[in-house]
Amino acid sequence: GAGVSQTPSNKVTEKGKYVELRCDPISGHTALYWYRQSLGQGPEFLIYFQGTGAADDSGLPNDRFFAVRPEGSVSTLKIQRTERGDSAVYLCASSSFRQGVDEQFFGPGTRLTVL
């Protein structure tokens, strides 16, 4: 079956602009996660959804970042007034807890460049 997909794969924007990044999780996965990976670093947690609700948004760096998952499937990460420091690869993952095992499957990421 299809894996996690993310669009766009690359996004170049200017400082101060608004961007939206989209994630399509694996069908049937109830949990969805957003991470941010800077060059040479491991992914850092941003936000986690269980169904439609954000169960943990403690990783969002500030109020310029917001994410939604209105129907419990596709999620959109929104960044307002982008700054150069927002440049990174934004990774989405989904999971489904089954038989005591929970494994996060990652999408290909969106590479965001803020000029």
Added chain:
Amino acid sequence: ELKVEQNPLFLSMQEGKNYTIYCNYSTTSDRLYWYRQDPGKSLESLFVLLSNGAVKQEGRLMASLDTKARLSTLHITAAVHDLSATYFCAVDPALTQGGSEKLVFGKGTKLTVNP
């Protein structure tokens, strides 16, 4: 705050040799994951370790977990060039039984296997 440390961060080895990557973490957890990342690609799940003493093997890679020592190892046997990649360990800080909530990643170990 959970901290995850990997070492070494860079590893250059010759084909046919053995080596071990270490992953230490700072707070109690019994869920640890290993991922592989090729340049410009997303994360590929390698192992899910869910209990003390868990050992899993796939091909030339073997992972183990010691929850009392808060240590996981990824052992490489008779390395081949195709194993060149960055390897991340990630710890789930959730203490309750149930689905994963977020992962805290190490900085990664960049492995280069030379012919």
